Amino acid sequence: MSNIAEIIEPQAKTRSEFIDECKSGKLDSVHAIYRTFASVETTGRFDPELVAVLPKNLKYLAHVGAGYDQVDVKACSERDPPIRVSNTPTAVDNATADTAVFLMLGALRGFNVGMTSLRQNKWRGEPALPLGHDPQGKVLGILGMGGIGRNMMKKCTAFGMKTIYHNRNRLDDDKSGGAQYVSFDELLAQSDVLSLNLPLNNHTRHIISTAEFAKMKKDVVIINTARGAVMDEDALVKALESGQVRSVGLDVFEEEPKIHPGLVANPNVMLVPHLGTWTFETQAAMEEWAMDNLRSAIETGKLKSPVPEQTDL
Numbered sequence: 139m140s141n142i143a144e145i146i147e148p149q150a151k152t153r154s155e156f157i158d159e160c161k162s163g164k165l166d167s168v169h170a171i172y173r174t175f176a177s178v179e180t181t182g183r184f185d186p187e188l189v190a191v192l193p194k195n196l197k198y199l200a201h202v203g204a205g206y207d208q209v210d211v212k213a214c215s216e217r218d219p220p221i222r223v224s225n226t227p228t229a230v231d232n233a234t235a236d237t238a239v240f241l242m243l244g245a246l247r248g249f250n251v252g253m254t255s256l257r258q259n260k261w262r263g264e265p266a267l268p269l270g271h272d273p274q275g276k277v278l279g280i281l282g283m284g285g286i287g288r289n290m291m292k293k294c295t296a297f298g299m300k301t302i303y304h305n306r307n308r309l310d311d312d313k314s315g316g317a318q319y320v321s322f323d324e325l326l327a328q329s330d331v332l333s334l335n336l337p338l339n340n341h342t343r344h345i346i347s348t349a350e351f352a353k354m355k356k357d358v359v360i361i362n363t364a365r366g367a368v369m370d371e372d373a374l375v376k377a378l379e380s381g382q383v384r385s386v387g388l389d390v391f392e393e394e395p396k397i398h399p400g401l402v403a404n405p406n407v408m409l410v411p412h413l414g415t416w417t418f419e420t421q422a423a424m425e426e427w428a429m430d431n432l433r434s435a436i437e438t439g440k441l442k443s444p445v446p447e448q449t450d451l
């Protein structure tokens with residue numbers, strides 16, 4: 139990158155320092171931002187307050203990640219001139235779907251229960267953990283069929299699962315991978331394993347809560363590798379306690395890195411600390427993808443993968 143642009147690293151260690159640094163004019167020459175998921179710990183969300191003070195010459199924001207809920211795209215679009223935002227779709231698909239499959243098998247088989255009892259020197263526990271379930275012949279329901287969902291479907295087809303999906307709009311067969319389209323309620327009612335693969339936004343926040351758990355098969359297994367807040371965690375803990383939901387596999391949480399104590403306490407819950415894309419290969423692919431967005435923006439004025447809300451901008 140340094141052969142086509144000068145690279146500046148902000149010095150701020152907190153959100154208020156970052157706001158001050160932006161306001162000081164020190165970053166005014168910045169045309170494009172490269173932004174990581176973890177940078178939210180320093181700057182907080184790129185919400186309207188932050189977007190309003192971003193460098194005045196800023197035109198592009200390359201987010202390193204598929205999910206870009208940390209960035210208020212509407213506020214970016216409304217700036218004059220607008221800030222064009224990109225993400226890194228497809229680069230994350232394999233590693234995230236692999237994580238979902240790991241969680242699914244673990245949740246179906248009750249592996250967490252066995253792994254915990256073994257480490258407590260109790261072998262399979264007393265009484266022994268109940269028999270698990272095979273994925274073969276089960277219905278995988280995907281809420282949010284995109285790159286990760288299709289990748290997961292391919293892997294689960296190899297396990298002998300049948301896939302159904304629901305999106306706001308039905309997809310062409312090449313995009314759905316041939317999975318059967320069903321209504322939201324049918325998805326809830328028919329899935330043995332429900333995998334959440336949808337982005338977090340105002341339409342999807344708590345899309346799964348008490349009323350939805352009640353429509354699911356008793357004993358359903360739920361996997362979330364999307365964003366914690368697409369599911370109501372309080373309601374989930376209650377649904378697990380009542381036995382409505384048998385087990386869940388979670389990579390993402392409503393208030394990461396805080397975890398609901400009811401989830402930690404429940405051995406039927408497989409928990410992973412947001413490791414979905416945490417591999418050498420995938421991190422490298424995501425970084426390269428974000429760099430390609432910046433290179434393309436600087437050289438041609440167009441991002442390689444603008445976020446869908448801005449394709450017409």
Ligand SMILES: O=CC(=O)O
Nearest residue numbers: 203204205230415
């Ligand atoms: O969580 C990871 C991503 O959105 O890429």
